[in-house]
Structure formats: C-alpha cells, structure tokens
Amino acid sequence: MKVYEGANVRNVAMVGHGHAGKTSLVSAMLYTAGASQRLGRVDDGSAPTDYDEEEIARKMSISAGLAYAEWGQTKINFIDTPGFNMFVHEAKMVLPVVDVAVVVVDGVAGVEVVTQRVWNDCEEYKMPRVIVASRMDRDRADAERVLQSLENAFGRNVIPLELPIGKEKSLSGVVDLVRMKAYTYELGGNGKGREGDIPANMKEAAQAAHEKLVEMIAEGDDGLMEEFFDKGTIPEEHLIPALHNAIREDKIFPVLFASGLGNVSADRLMDFIVEFTPAATEHDAIRGEVTSGDGEPPARKETDSEPVSVYVFKTVSDAFAGRISYFKVFSGVLKNDVSLMNFSRNSQEKLAHISVMQGKTAVPVNELHAGDIGAVAKLKDTLTGDTLGDKSAPIQYPHVKLPEPAITFAIEPKTRADEDKLGVGIHKLMEEDAMLRFFRDAQTKEFLIAGTGQQHIEVVVSKMKKRYHTEVNLKAPKVPYRETIRGRADVQGRHKKPTGGHGQYGDCKIKMEPLSRGSEFEFVKVVLYDGSYHDVDSNDMSFQMAGRIAFRKAMEQAKPTILEPVMAVEITVPDEFAGSIMGDLNSRRGRIQGMDNKGGNTIVKAEVPMSEMLTYGVDLTAMTQGRGSFNMEMHHYDIVPAQQQEKIIEKAKAERGEVKEEEE
Numbered sequence: 081m082k083v084y085e086g087a088n089v090r091n092v093a094m095v096g097h098g099h100a101g102k103t104s105l106v107s108a109m110l111y112t113a114g115a116s117q118r119l120g121r122v123d124d125g126s127a128p129t130d131y132d133e134e135e136i137a138r139k140m141s142i143s144a145g146l147a148y149a150e151w152g153q154t155k156i157n158f159i160d161t162p163g164f165n166m167f168v169h170e171a172k173m174v175l176p177v178v179d180v181a182v183v184v185v186d187g188v189a190g191v192e193v194v195t196q197r198v199w200n201d202c203e204e205y206k207m208p209r210v211i212v213a214s215r216m217d218r219d220r221a222d223a224e225r226v227l228q229s230l231e232n233a234f235g236r237n238v239i240p241l242e243l244p245i246g247k248e249k250s251l252s253g254v255v256d257l258v259r260m261k262a263y264t265y266e267l268g269g270n271g272k273g274r275e276g277d278i279p280a281n282m283k284e285a286a287q288a289a290h291e292k293l294v295e296m297i298a299e300g301d302d303g304l305m306e307e308f309f310d311k312g313t314i315p316e317e318h319l320i321p322a323l324h325n326a327i328r329e330d331k332i333f334p335v336l337f338a339s340g341l342g343n344v345s346a347d348r349l350m351d352f353i354v355e356f357t358p359a360a361t362e363h364d365a366i367r368g369e370v371t372s373g374d375g376e377p378p379a380r381k382e383t384d385s386e387p388v389s390v391y392v393f394k395t396v397s398d399a400f401a402g403r404i405s406y407f408k409v410f411s412g413v414l415k416n417d418v419s420l421m422n423f424s425r426n427s428q429e430k431l432a433h434i435s436v437m438q439g440k441t442a443v444p445v446n447e448l449h450a451g452d453i454g455a456v457a458k459l460k461d462t463l464t465g466d467t468l469g470d471k472s473a474p475i476q477y478p479h480v481k482l483p484e485p486a487i488t489f490a491i492e493p494k495t496r497a498d499e500d501k502l503g504v505g506i507h508k509l510m511e512e513d514a515m516l517r518f519f520r521d522a523q524t525k526e527f528l529i530a531g532t533g534q535q536h537i538e539v540v541v542s543k544m545k546k547r548y549h550t551e552v553n554l555k556a557p558k559v560p561y562r563e564t565i566r567g568r569a570d571v572q573g574r575h576k577k578p579t580g581g582h583g584q585y586g587d588c589k590i591k592m593e594p595l596s597r598g599s600e601f602e603f604v605k606v607v608l609y610d611g612s613y614h615d616v617d618s619n620d621m622s623f624q625m626a627g628r629i630a631f632r633k634a635m636e637q638a639k640p641t642i643l644e645p646v647m648a649v650e651i652t653v654p655d656e657f658a659g660s661i662m663g664d665l666n667s668r669r670g671r672i673q674g675m676d677n678k679g680g681n682t683i684v685k686a687e688v689p690m691s692e693m694l695t696y697g698v699d700l701t702a703m704t705q706g707r708g709s710f711n712m713e714m715h716h717y718d719i720v721p722a723q724q725q726e727k728i729i730e731k732a733k734a735e736r737g738e739v740k741e742e743e744e
C-alpha cells in the first residue's frame with residue numbers, strides 16, 4: 081500500500097435519505113477505480129460497505145462503513161452512512177473526521193425528511209457539501225424537479241455543475257458545465273466516460289447554465305467579477321481554484337448527476353472530489369475540548385509536523401477479532417506498533433497492526449499521515465469519542481452531540497443460561513452503538529433497553545442472538561408510577577406478637593401531610609410524635625413493623641393518589657401528516673405545546689403521559705409510512721385521572737398477589 085500525505089487524501093462522508101443510492105454509488109466508484117473486481121450490489125449483499133450480516137439481511141446500511149479508492153495520485157476515503165431515521169446519527173458521528181459530505185438525493189424524490197436532517201448536521205459542522213442526484217436512470221427521474229426541490233430546501237447557493245444527457249432508461253451521460261464537455265457511458269458498464277462535444281440540442285441550455293455558474297463563482301470576488309464583465313467569461317485557470325474555494329467556504333453547493341447501479345458518472349464524481357473538494361490538510365486548526373484547569377484548550381493543525389494525535393470515531397465489537405477502533409489521524413505521523421496515551425481515559429494503549437479498511441477487509445499499513453483514516457484492533461480501554469496521542473502533547477477532540485434514545489423496552493432473558501450472558505453481550509454492543517442504553521429501573525426492578533426506535537432494538541436483539549447466542553423477550557416497560565396524598569392523616573400503628581420466649585412490641589403515632597404544590601408532589605411529610613415501648617419485647621424489628629402499619633393506615637386516610645410520568649415529545653412529520661398526528665396525540669391524552677414548519681415538515685411539540693407512548697415508534701411509522709421521527713424525554717409527574725387510576729391499581733394488585741400484613 082502506497083503512503084499518502086494528507087494533501088493527497090480526501091475524506092468523504094456519503095450522507096442522505098435511506099434508499100437514495102449512497103451505498104450503490106460507493107460500489108460504483110470502488111469498481112471504477114479498480115478497488116473491487118465487480119460492481120457490488122446492495123440487493124445481492126455484495127456492496128463493499130454494507131457487509132455486516134444485519135445489513136445484508138435487511139438490504140440497507142445500519143452503521144458507517146469504510147472503503148477507499150486510489151484515484152490518480154489521490155486516496156479517497158469513503159465513509160458510507162445509513163439514511164434511515166433510526167440509524168442516521170451514525171452520519172453525524174463521522175462528520176468530525178471528514179472534509180466534505182456528498183449529500184445523495186434520489187433522482188425521483190429529491191429532498192426527503194432525512195436529507196434535511198443531515199443537511200442541518202452539516203450546517204452545524206460548517207461542512208462543505210456536494211450534492212449528487214443519483215438513480216437518474218429510474219422512471220420519472222427528473223433533473224429539473226430535483227434541482228427545484230434542492231433550491232427550495234437549501235437556497236440559491238445550490239447550483240448544477242452538470243446536466244444529465246438522456247432521461248430515465250436512456251440516461252447516457254452528463255455535460256460538464258465547468259469545462260463545457262460531454263461524457264457518455266454505457267448503462268451498467270465500466271464507469272469510465274467517453275469525452276466528447278455537447279450534443280447539439282443541449283448547447284443552448286448548457287451555455288445558459290455555464291454563465292449562471294460562472295457568475296455565481298465570481299460573486300463576492302471583485303477581481304473575478306471584473307474579468308467576467310470584461311470578457312464575458314472567466315478562463316479555466318482562474319475559475320477552477322475559485323470554485324474550489326467557494327465549495328470549501330460553503331458559498332456554493334454544487335449538484336452532480338449519476339446512477340450508481342448503472343455506473344454512470346462514477347469517474348466524474350471522483351475527479352470532482354479530487355479537484356474541487358478540500359484536502360484533509362486544508363482544514364482549519366481543530367480546537368480540543370476544555371478538560372480541566374483554566375486557559376484555552378490546545379488546538380492542532382492537520383499536518384505531519386505536529387505531535388501525533390488520533391480521534392476514534394467508530395468501534396466495532398467483532399465476535400472473533402474483538403474490538404476494532406476506527407480513527408482519524410488529526411496530526412503527526414502514526415507509525416505501526418507505537419504506544420499512545422489515551423487522554424480521555426488516562427491509559428496507555430499499544431497500536432499494533434494498524435490498517436486501512438476496504439469494507440470488511442483490513443489492509444495493513446506501516447504508517448498513516450495527518451488527515452488519513454485507519455483502524456486498529458484490540459485496544460483495551462479505548463471507546464468511540466476518545467483521543468489518543470503523544471504523551472507530551474495532550475488534547476481531547478470534541479464529542480459529537482447526539483439526541484437521547486426515544487424508545488424503551490423491558491428486556492428479559494429467555495432462559496437461565498441467557499440470563500448470565502445478557503449483560504456481557506449488551507455491553508459489547510453498547511461499545512459499537514452510541515444510541516443503545518441498558519439499565520435497571522430502581523423502582524420497577526426491570527432491566528430496560530433503550531434505543532432510537534423499534535427497528536433499532538430489533539437489530540440489537542438479532543445481534544444478541546447471532547453473535548452472542550443469547551435470546552431475549554421484549555415487553556413494554558412498566559411505567560414508573562408514584563403515589564402521593566392530597567389530604568392529612570393522624571394514625572397509630574401497633575405491632576404486638578407474643579411468641580414463646582421474647583414477644584414483639586412496637587407502637588408509634590404519626591401525622592402525615594402533603595408538601596406544598598411547588599415541591600412537585602414528590603414527597604410526603606411524615607412526623608412521628610408519640611409511641612410506647614415494652615421493656616422486654618420491644619426491639620428495632622418491632623418498631624419497623626409498627627412504622628409500616630402506621631404508614632399504611634395513614635396513606636389510606638390521606639386521600640392517596642397516583643402520579644404518572646409525562647414526557648416532552650417532539651415529532652417531525654411531512655406537512656401532509658400534521659393533521660392526523662395531532663388528532664392521534666389528542667387520543668393519547670397529549671397536550672400540544674407548539675408547532676413549527678421547516679422545509680416541508682411540521683414539528684409538533686407536546687406533553688404526553690408515558691403510558692400512552694410506549695409503542696409510539698411503531699405507531700408513528702405506520703401512520704406516516706416511515707417518514708416521521710420523534711424524540712422524547714421525561715418532563716414531569718402529573719396526577720392520573722380517576723378512571724385510569726382504578727385500572728392501574730387493579731393491575732398492580734393482580735401482579736403483586738396482595739400480601740397481607742399481620743396486625744393487631
């Protein structure tokens with residue numbers, strides 16, 4: 081494997097809505113560059129970046145996959161990411177390690193829900209973006225309409241750099257609007273275009289689009305503007321660097337056209353990435369997070385001359401190879417077999433056998449330069465988000481902010497043998513899955529598993545079975561209800577039990593009253609004000625019993641009531657579903673708190689009792705054909721309406737089998 085310096089490395093995240101064609105486009109580029117022997121296909125499980133058994137079974141990307149193409153003098157590292165709601169956080173997690181995002185949209189559908197979401201994530205990271213409208217060979221694919229939808233969603237800086245030649249099944253290539261040349265392909269061919277003249281019937285449209293593009297590039301640059309007005313155009317040698325800079329600075333979001341499955345324009349896309357998108361070394365210095373003490377945290381430039389530092393952006397928990405850590409070298413040169421300090425965990429790690437990933441295959445390398453991406457197995461303490469580096473130059477790169485999990489299930493092992501393996505397996509999966517949570521509810525005593533949605537949890541259950549041979553049942557979790565009182569009580573509790581030798585005697589009087597409303601009903605004030613004891617028969621145990629009896633009596637007298645957790649919920653759906661979503665929230669005892677519109681989506685904020693939201697992920701998918709998403713978190717406790725209270729009490733009694741306390 082050739083050694084690449086950062087200036088000759090491009091790190092590219094493939095992002096966008098599910099099914100837009102990202103994974104197929106990566107397959108096409110790898111094949112065209114000779115990195116794979118045939119054109120890998122998602123549908124038969126041969127796409128290089130969808131190699132995980134869950135991905136092959138479901139024919140979709142679930143986690144970020146890596147591959148690289150050596151294209152001319154440049155190595156392009158591709159990170160293919162999932163575009164389905166429940167896994168799209170994987171796309172955000174790789175943004176810190178790439179220099180450009182290729183936003184893929186479907187040539188028929190244009191901008192979709194997740195397109196908007198990844199776009200917002202890119203904004204957060206000021207990420208240069210290239211848009212590719214793929215699947216242009218499909219029936220009803222339409223360049224005009226896609227451009228319109230992109231412009232509506234992302235503004236006038238979205239501008240085509242190509243025009244497709246031919247339509248739908250007769251798609252045959254693209255016109256390059258920078259150099260004003262045509263490139264033609266065979267559908268399903270080797271992906272290498274034949275250069276030629278622009279077809280006569282497209283000349284006029286191409287000229288108009290070229291002028292619009294040149295004007296956009298010149299905008300804001302007085303020298304170029306002058307040149308443009310003088311000559312009516314800008315020569316290539318000025319235009320190309322200006323376009324490169326405009327893309328790096330987010331002034332232009334260029335649009336290209338392709339077909340991954342048909343392998344149309346894969347070579348053009350790689351040429352484009354090499355020529356117009358920023359190299360790893362063009363990054364601004366990266367500032368670390370403040371960890372302790374005062375003063376500015378250190379910053380690093382992505383160059384070989386700085387001390388070595390690497391950031392781990394992904395972990396795979398392989399049942400055989402063990403833990404594999406994927407990292408980016410942010411500074412310095414990483415040599416094989418060195419020991420580095422993990423600054424996040426304060427422990428020393430040996431990086432033996434560093435490699436680069438070609439899908440599932442690790443290709444060994446001797447060194448990686450600042451800006452490049454690699455992988456290493458068997459680090460002992462290192463997890464996703466950690467920074468490692470030269471001991472003498474500590475730094476910790478910033479973490480990616482992710483939403484909280486949206487759905488919780490109670491999880492039970494199927495057998496005793498499964499019980500022992502459950503915790504171990506889930507903890508391994510949590511290492512590779514940033515959105516998976518596992519915990520025990522202190523109140524209900526259940527083991528709970530939380531994730532982004534139904535499908536996410538299904539994948540986890542399937543991995544548990546296949547990788548760790550552990551079978552589990554999922555149930556809706558018990559709602560952690562609470563009890564409080566609304567009135568006052570004044571009672572006596574006595575426990576008396578004569579036995580053979582020592583008897584038991586305890587007696588106490590207590591008063592109980594609710595706290596003021598402001599204290600959120602959580603506590604009850606109990607005052608012990610009197611009692612009596614017996615010289616021989618009283619002991620600690622007897623008074624505990626007396627106390628429990630008194631407490632029970634008091635609760636009965638003091639108008640007990642049940643409180644339920646209420647969630648703050650935020651739901652995002654395409655506008656056309658807004659009406660039915662609100663109606664549904666009403667039937668779940670929800671209270672709408674606000675509404676917002678953004679790029680064809682309606683965002684509804686509401687407060688809804690937790691007991692009504694236990695299966696919301698599944699319900700929302702059914703109501704919106706999978707196009708809605710939601711987040712929720714615990715907000716407050718509120719009194720349960722009388723009708724529901726009775727049902728809850730009945731159910732709890734039945735589950736408990738009601739134990740009777742002995743009393744006199």
Ligand SMILES: Nc1nc2c(ncn2[C@@H]2O[C@H](COP(=O)(O)OP(=O)(O)O)[C@@H](O)[C@H]2O)c(=O)[nH]1
Pocket residue numbers: 096097098099100101102103104105122123139140141163184214215216217218338339340341342
């Ligand atoms: N007709 C056509 N189908 C495509 C093209 N690219 C991908 N597909 C199909 O669209 C589906 C989704 O593609 P995939 O690459 O997995 O999309 P991703 O979810 O964005 O990674 C698969 O069934 C592909 O075979 C294309 O260029 N043309």
Ligand SMILES: [Mg+2]
Pocket residue numbers: 102103104130140141160161162163
């Ligand atoms: Mg994919």
